Amino acid sequence: MAPPLNTSTESFDALYRDCARDLYAYVRTLLGDDAGAEDVTALAFERAYRRRETFDPGRGSRRGWLFGIARNAALDELRRRKRSAPLVGDLPDETAPAPDEEADLAIRRTTVRAALATLPPRERELVALKFHGGLTNAELAGVLGTSETNAATRVHRAVSKLREACNATA
Amino acid sequence: MRPRDTFTPEQERELEALDRALLGEPVEFELRELEELVHDIRATAPQMRPAFAARLEHELREGFPAPREQPSRVRGVRRRWILLPALGSLAAVLVALVVVVGGDRNDATSTLAGEATQVPGKGASRSAGAAQDQAASAPSAARSAPVAQPPPAAVDVAPSARKVQRSASLTLQTPAGDFDRTVADVQARVASFGGIVAGAQIGESDAHGGEATFDLRIPTAKLDGALAALAKLGDVTERSQSIDDITGSFASARERLADARAERRGLLRTLERATTQAQIDSLKARLRSVGGRIAALERELASLRRRADLATVTLSLRGTGQRGATGGGQWTPGDAASDAVRVLEVVAGVALIALAVLAPAALLGAAIAIGVRTGRRRRREAALDPA
Numbered sequence: 101m102a103p104p105l106n107t108s109t110e111s112f113d114a115l116y117r118d119c120a121r122d123l124y125a126y127v128r129t130l131l132g133d134d135a136g137a138e139d140v141t142a143l144a145f146e147r148a149y150r151r152r153e154t155f156d157p158g159r160g161s162r163r164g165w166l167f168g169i170a171r172n173a174a175l176d177e178l179r180r181r182k183r184s185a186p187l188v189g190d191l192p193d194e195t196a197p198a199p200d201e202e203a204d205l206a207i208r209r210t211t212v213r214a215a216l217a218t219l220p221p222r223e224r225e226l227v228a229l230k231f232h233g234g235l236t237n238a239e240l241a242g243v244l245g246t247s248e249t250n251a252a253t254r255v256h257r258a259v260s261k262l263r264e265a266c267n268a269t270a
Numbered sequence: 271m272r273p274r275d276t277f278t279p280e281q282e283r284e285l286e287a288l289d290r291a292l293l294g295e296p297v298e299f300e301l302r303e304l305e306e307l308v309h310d311i312r313a314t315a316p317q318m319r320p321a322f323a324a325r326l327e328h329e330l331r332e333g334f335p336a337p338r339e340q341p342s343r344v345r346g347v348r349r350r351w352i353l354l355p356a357l358g359s360l361a362a363v364l365v366a367l368v369v370v371v372g373g374d375r376n377d378a379t380s381t382l383a384g385e386a387t388q389v390p391g392k393g394a395s396r397s398a399g400a401a402q403d404q405a406a407s408a409p410s411a412a413r414s415a416p417v418a419q420p421p422p423a424a425v426d427v428a429p430s431a432r433k434v435q436r437s438a439s440l441t442l443q444t445p446a447g448d449f450d451r452t453v454a455d456v457q458a459r460v461a462s463f464g465g466i467v468a469g470a471q472i473g474e475s476d477a478h479g480g481e482a483t484f485d486l487r488i489p490t491a492k493l494d495g496a497l498a499a500l501a502k503l504g505d506v507t508e509r510s511q512s513i514d515d516i517t518g519s520f521a522s523a524r525e526r527l528a529d530a531r532a533e534r535r536g537l538l539r540t541l542e543r544a545t546t547q548a549q550i551d552s553l554k555a556r557l558r559s560v561g562g563r564i565a566a567l568e569r570e571l572a573s574l575r576r577r578a579d580l581a582t583v584t585l586s587l588r589g590t591g592q593r594g595a596t597g598g599g600q601w602t603p604g605d606a607a608s609d610a611v612r613v614l615e616v617v618a619g620v621a622l623i624a625l626a627v628l629a630p631a632a633l634l635g636a637a638i639a640i641g642v643r644t645g646r647r648r649r650r651e652a653a654l655d656p657a
Contacts, residue, residue, distance in 0.1 A: 124318045141326070149330070234292055236289070
């Protein structure tokens, strides 16, 4: 069992190493640009670091707590910009397969990107939290402020739409 | 854990397969599509630039020395919200103190207000204030008071002729040093209200400070004033009043007296017309008997009138502490225990009042907090809606 955050800076270090890349991927998906995603990711870690003594293990996991902080920061940034999140499909394709990758893999990823772009922003965020963040449904519920059942239902609906969109695109 | 009855079995399988795929565990063959989806989406995940990763790691090592955000006015307001429960508690305690202190200032009155007046015959009780109102307007009180006497209609007595007997009992505590003076004050105050001390038992003891019991008769019309004046002579530890409607007894005695007098007049008229010695002797014997009845009924009526006109008050006076001590006696362990109990009573009262104020305030605060939180969440999430 991980030591409580408020008693160990090393523990926060471990949380950082465990979550940093996933958190960035989620924030980047939500905001749609590198500069904003870097600012918000750094802000989220800073807030979490300063509030680490307030973390209550009885109210959820450390990962869920961190993603909740990041989500609030990202949504505040979106509100500040007065615009909604750009589509994932608009993003530069940083992860294009290398020339030696199989062609069908490249096609599949392009299909997935296009399918993600068809999802409404709320479902896209849900997919990012689930797939990039790797949150369990209980953690998702904590981040979204809803019940675990509702979180699972929303995940299932988003994934179903995504699968349909992938099949349609393919 | 998902409630199993919320999803169809197929949905359950898909969700479980998704979770397994996200954990990197194998999934069943038919749901391999989900596994591939997880791989593909994760493969498209945006990656941190190495420069940013290095900078972030450096900041973490330094403990984020340069804060990105300054405490804003909003955050300040949020902190002040935290003080609200404390302010509410303080206000509740102040209210409680005002109530308690205000109540202590009129201790005799407040004690009276908490007492009950027993109405003989039914065992019913009502507040002393109500009892005093009853005494002030005896006719209406008699109508409303359940008594053992026959109902008003049965005795056919006009409301203004109602007769009510009142009695009261008062127990006072006074410092042993003031005991003798208080005894004298009792007699003086009773006299000032036109009452009399019908009997008294006064005992003095160095150990207990003295005890006295007075049997007082006080004009019913002045009873309330006299009780209030007597209560000021010490600390009231017990007080009770009772009201007995004697209208039925009074009316019955008066009617029987009128009948007896009429009978005597009739006998006298018959005696005037009597012709034989035997008739005269018989009538005289009956006249003696009727005369005796009339005298007894007159005594009964007089007694009932006295009972109605003079209230009976039993006053018990107890001296506390040791005699001879100045300023009301020394402070003894008994006094300390008594004070401790009083302090505990006040603390319990304050706590109760504070709870009564805080409980609704806490509920309201919780509702407001939930509302504010929900509103803030919705405003944030509105950023996800298309412009």
